[in-house]
Every structure is written in C-alpha cells, then in structure tokens.
Amino acid sequence: MIRLLPLLASLLVAWAGSVLAQQLLDWSPEEVRAIGQHGPWPPPPVRDLSNKVSGTPAGIALGEHLFNEARLSGDGRMSCATCHQAGREWSDGLARGRGAVELDRRTPSLWNIGYLHWFGWDGAGDSLWAQSLRPLLDPREMNGGPMRAAEVLRGDATLACGYERAFGRRPGTDDEQLLVDTAKALAAFQATLVSPRTSFDDFRDALVAGDREHASRYPLAAQRGLKLFIGEASCNLCHIGPRFTNGEFGDIGIPFFVRPGEVDSGRHGGLGRLAASPFNLLGKYNDDPTGNTTRRTRHVQRQHSNFGEFRVPGLRQVGRGGPYMHNGSLATLNDVVRHYSEVSPDRLHSDGIALVRPLGLTTEQSADLVAFLRTLDAEPPIRPAPSSLCP
Ligand code: HEC
Ligand code: HEC
Structure with missing residues (x-):
C-alpha cells in the first residue's frame, strides 16, 4: 500500500488537472453573440475590383517574386521582404x-492585409496596390525612383514573361503604368497572407455551436480575459470582427x-496625402468598371479630431x-495592457466620445487579458519556396 501511495497521488493530481482544465465560465447569449462576431476564421478570400490581377494565380506568382526582388530598390539591396519578413510575422521586430x-513608424505585419480598406498607420492609401507603390518610390525606404520598376520588368526575361502571363501583354514603354502594375502584382500576392486558425477560433466555434465539452478546453485565464475584452474593458469597440479591428x-x-x-499627425496628415495622390482610387489607374470602389475615398472628410x-x-x-x-x-503585451489600465485622460482627445478611459485593472485581470491575447497566436505553416515564374 505504502508503495502505491506515490502512484495514487500522481493519479489524483492528473485527475484534478483534467477537471480543472474542463471548466467553462457562464456565457450569456449577448456574450456568445459578441464572441461570434470575431469569426469564423478564415474568412472567404476577397477580390479587389480596383486591381485586375487581384486573385489571379499569375498575378500572385509575379507578386511573390517582386516582393523578394532587391533590384527594385535604389541601391539594389532592399526588397519588401527586408522589412516584411515571413519569419517575423511579415514585420521586422524593430520599434521603427x-x-x-x-x-518614424513601425513596420506593420502584413497578415490579413487583403481584408482592409485603409492602409498605412495613417490611412494614406485607399488600396493595397497604392500602398505597395509608396515604399518603391519613397527615398527613405526603397528609393527606387519612378523608372526602376519598369527597367527591372523590361530587363529581366523571367520577370517579363511573368508579367506577360499576369497582364496579357509584354512590358511596354509607359514607365508609370509598369510601376502601377508592379504594385498591383505585389498587392495580389500580399492578399494571400492569411493568418492561421488559433485556439481562440476553436473556442469561438464550439461556443457558437453550443459544444460545451469542446469549449471547456480553452484555458480559464483566457476565458476570463475574453470576458473582460468584450465586457468591462470594451476593447471590442474598436478591435471588432474576425480580424479584431474595425x-x-x-x-x-x-x-x-x-x-x-x-509631431506625427496620423490620420489628419494621411487624408491630405490620400487626396493628393495620383494613385488613389479616384485616379485613372482604378480598374473597377462599376465605380463602387471609389465610394469611401469620395466621401471621407478630414476633421480636426483626425489629428493623432x-x-x-x-x-x-x-x-x-x-x-x-x-x-x-510599447515593448510587450504587458506594457500595452498597462497602458490601457493607466492611460491618463488628459492625453486623450476631448472632442468626440471618449472610447478609452483608464481601466484600473488588477494584476490578475491584466494577466488574464494578456492570456486571452496570446490565444490569438498560432504557428504559421512553413511556406514553400516560390515556384519558378516561367519554367
Ligand atoms: C524600410 C522598411 C520597409 C520596406 C523596404 C517596405 N516596407 Fe512596407 N511598411 C514599412 C513601414 C514602416 C510601414 C508603415 C508606413 C506608414 O504607416 O506610414 C509599412 C507599411 C506597409 C503596408 C501597409 C500595412 C498596413 O497595415 O496598412 C503595406 C501593404 C506594405 N508596407 C507593403 C510593402 C511592400 C509591397 C513593399 C515593397 C515594395 C514594402 N512594404 C517595403 C516598412 C517597409
Ligand atoms: C478607441 C478604440 C480602441 C479601443 C477601445 C482599444 N483599442 Fe487597442 N488600439 C487602438 C488603436 C488606434 C491602436 C494603435 C494606436 C497607435 O499605434 O498609436 C491600438 C493598439 C492596440 C494594440 C497594439 C497592436 C499593435 O500591433 O501594435 C493592442 C495589443 C491593443 N490595442 C489591445 C487592446 C485591448 C486589450 C483593449 C482593451 C483593453 C483595446 N486595445 C482597446 C484602438 C483601440
């Protein structure tokens, strides 16, 4: 009997562990609805009507090659992938x-970028292709100049062949058109970057389906954090929908x-740049024959409250x-949650409705929120090397 005690004890611990792991908080119908809004994942792919190669295999293939093409930069050493690295969630791990x-700004991740409608931290881009054009020209980024993309497409037999497959013609003599087409192929590729399903998605689907057994596998701390996220902390006022952003x-x-x-005036400056850009959706490079894609750009108006x-x-x-x-x-998720917990109301805009207020979270609540946020992560599958463009 004495010899069996350690075994019994360990069985007891394992049993208690499995019972503890099998708990489900109470979720009201409103809460289940709110959680349901964060899925299902992944959403169906979208086609960008303003970009005629959006969603086309030949456009995507060309775009992937161009994304890794350092000759598009002024010094021949920097590609999109230098800053948007596949192994770093399509960013670079740097503060700026x-x-x-x-x-002055951090490199954003490109996950799920195809589902957005405004691009850049300040929304200066109204299409993924217009946003992809900017770093090619920007002297502070790739500094390619307006002719660089055209020269690369015309000068490289493989890229020229990939271009012909995607756009149905050989690269011509209109440099600006080739620059735009380069950006459109880049956009077609980036729109395929969809983040993997996560343990949150399993929980969300089980809860919506009423499968309590499956839902209770989701860690309790994450459940408590999620309850805060959609409840008391109102994070989902802004971080809403399947991508957790409005x-x-x-x-x-x-x-x-x-x-x-x-200062970085954010959206205020971005709207000025958007209006001034010859590549916005109101310009001649929009491929959408219906005109529907111009709606947002036509109606957006710059307001004082856009500052910051x-x-x-x-x-x-x-x-x-x-x-x-x-x-x-802010370096870590703990720092982010501390920011929301302690933010000074003086630093927030006084005009408009105050959507953010200091939450004054307890240590446990903060840890729960972070535990929840971490269930939005999953290891992405390893990407195969790009297949050859024109074998
Ligand atoms: C020097 C680093 C760097 C390089 C090179 C670079 N980017 Fe970026 N990228 C950034 C930064 C920084 C931002 C944020 C810009 C802003 O908001 O003003 C950004 C923003 C973006 C966005 C908008 C993301 C969003 O969430 O709205 C897209 C799309 C993008 N880059 C695509 C590209 C493409 C395509 C290339 C190659 C043609 C490229 N980038 C090259 C650093 C880089
Ligand atoms: C009023 C809308 C709003 C609310 C409410 C809100 N956020 Fe945010 N969140 C933002 C904006 C805007 C940014 C980016 C701010 C910036 O870069 O200056 C951001 C940034 C973040 C980031 C950093 C993401 C990144 O990639 O840099 C995290 C994490 C985050 N929020 C989580 C939360 C949590 C958790 C809550 C609830 C406690 C919350 N947010 C509430 C609008 C909001």
Whole structure:
C-alpha cells in the first residue's frame, strides 16, 4: 500500500488537472453573440475590383517574386521582404522601420492585409496596390525612383514573361503604368497572407455551436480575459470582427511627438496625402468598371479630431510580433495592457466620445487579458519556396 501511495497521488493530481482544465465560465447569449462576431476564421478570400490581377494565380506568382526582388530598390539591396519578413510575422521586430534612414513608424505585419480598406498607420492609401507603390518610390525606404520598376520588368526575361502571363501583354514603354502594375502584382500576392486558425477560433466555434465539452478546453485565464475584452474593458469597440479591428482610426493616447517640436499627425496628415495622390482610387489607374470602389475615398472628410489618430491594428498573431503601436513605443503585451489600465485622460482627445478611459485593472485581470491575447497566436505553416515564374 505504502508503495502505491506515490502512484495514487500522481493519479489524483492528473485527475484534478483534467477537471480543472474542463471548466467553462457562464456565457450569456449577448456574450456568445459578441464572441461570434470575431469569426469564423478564415474568412472567404476577397477580390479587389480596383486591381485586375487581384486573385489571379499569375498575378500572385509575379507578386511573390517582386516582393523578394532587391533590384527594385535604389541601391539594389532592399526588397519588401527586408522589412516584411515571413519569419517575423511579415514585420521586422524593430520599434521603427529601417530603410535608407530610420523611419518614424513601425513596420506593420502584413497578415490579413487583403481584408482592409485603409492602409498605412495613417490611412494614406485607399488600396493595397497604392500602398505597395509608396515604399518603391519613397527615398527613405526603397528609393527606387519612378523608372526602376519598369527597367527591372523590361530587363529581366523571367520577370517579363511573368508579367506577360499576369497582364496579357509584354512590358511596354509607359514607365508609370509598369510601376502601377508592379504594385498591383505585389498587392495580389500580399492578399494571400492569411493568418492561421488559433485556439481562440476553436473556442469561438464550439461556443457558437453550443459544444460545451469542446469549449471547456480553452484555458480559464483566457476565458476570463475574453470576458473582460468584450465586457468591462470594451476593447471590442474598436478591435471588432474576425480580424479584431474595425479597419478605422482611433486615438488611445499614445504620444505622437516624433522629436522635440515635430509631431506625427496620423490620420489628419494621411487624408491630405490620400487626396493628393495620383494613385488613389479616384485616379485613372482604378480598374473597377462599376465605380463602387471609389465610394469611401469620395466621401471621407478630414476633421480636426483626425489629428493623432492611427489605424486600429488587427490582433491576430499579435503576441508573436511587437514592439507595439505605430511608433513601437510599447515593448510587450504587458506594457500595452498597462497602458490601457493607466492611460491618463488628459492625453486623450476631448472632442468626440471618449472610447478609452483608464481601466484600473488588477494584476490578475491584466494577466488574464494578456492570456486571452496570446490565444490569438498560432504557428504559421512553413511556406514553400516560390515556384519558378516561367519554367
Ligand atoms: C524600410 C522598411 C520597409 C520596406 C523596404 C517596405 N516596407 Fe512596407 N511598411 C514599412 C513601414 C514602416 C510601414 C508603415 C508606413 C506608414 O504607416 O506610414 C509599412 C507599411 C506597409 C503596408 C501597409 C500595412 C498596413 O497595415 O496598412 C503595406 C501593404 C506594405 N508596407 C507593403 C510593402 C511592400 C509591397 C513593399 C515593397 C515594395 C514594402 N512594404 C517595403 C516598412 C517597409
Ligand atoms: C478607441 C478604440 C480602441 C479601443 C477601445 C482599444 N483599442 Fe487597442 N488600439 C487602438 C488603436 C488606434 C491602436 C494603435 C494606436 C497607435 O499605434 O498609436 C491600438 C493598439 C492596440 C494594440 C497594439 C497592436 C499593435 O500591433 O501594435 C493592442 C495589443 C491593443 N490595442 C489591445 C487592446 C485591448 C486589450 C483593449 C482593451 C483593453 C483595446 N486595445 C482597446 C484602438 C483601440
């Protein structure tokens, strides 16, 4: 009997563990509905009507090659993949992007980028292709100049062949058209970057289906954190929908001073740049014959309250990324939750409705929120090497 005691004890521990792991908090019908809104995952692919190669296999294949093409940069050494790295959740792990110089903003992850409607932290892009064009030209990023993309497409037999397959013609002599087409192929590729399913998705689907047994496998701390997220902490006012973002802009009190005397005005400046861009959806490069894709751009109006607003980031894979915020000013998820817990109301805009207020979370509540956020992460499958463009 004495010899059996350790065995019995360990059996007891295992049994208690399995009972503890099998708990489900009470969820009201409203809460189940709110949680249901964060799925299902993955959503069906979207086609961007403003981009004629969106969703086409030949456009996607060309785009993947161009994404890794360093000859598109002024010094021949930097590609999109230098800053948006597959192994780093399509970002670079830095607080601020580093091109020819250090930028003022962090490199965003490209996961689920095809589902957005405004691009960049400030929304200066109204299409994924217009946003993809910007780093090619920006002297602080790839510094390619308007002719670089055209020269590369015309000068490389394989890329020229890939271009012909995607666009149905040989690369012509109109440099600006080739630049836009380069950006459209890049966009077609990026729209395929959809983040993997997570343990949150399993929980969400089970809860919605009424499968309590399956739902109770989701860790209790994450359940408590989720309850806060959709309840008391109201995180889902902005981080809503399957991607955990409304795709719009907000001010959560992150300081927007870049250096003494200089501010990043966020959405306010972004709307100015959007209106001035010859590549916005109102311009001649929009491929959409219906005109429906111009609606948002036509109606958006710059307001004083846009000053210091930044785009609400999606939260899928968030724990695998960081640092956080548009300027990389918060290092960890714990720091982010502390920010929401302690944010000073003085730093928030006084006009408009205050959507963010200091939450004053307990240590346990903060840990629960972080535990929940971490269930939005999963290991992405290893990507196969790009297949050859024109074998
Ligand atoms: C030097 C690093 C760097 C390089 C190179 C770079 N990017 Fe970026 N990328 C950034 C930064 C920083 C931002 C945020 C810009 C902003 O909001 O002003 C960004 C933003 C974006 C966005 C918008 C993401 C979002 O969430 O709205 C897309 C799309 C994008 N880049 C695609 C590309 C493509 C395509 C290339 C290659 C042609 C490229 N990037 C090259 C650093 C880089
Ligand atoms: C008013 C809308 C709003 C609410 C409410 C809100 N957020 Fe945010 N969230 C944002 C915006 C906007 C940013 C980016 C701010 C910036 O970069 O300056 C952000 C950034 C984040 C980030 C960093 C993501 C990244 O990639 O940098 C996390 C994590 C986050 N929020 C979690 C939460 C949690 C948890 C709550 C609830 C406690 C919450 N948010 C409530 C709008 C909101």
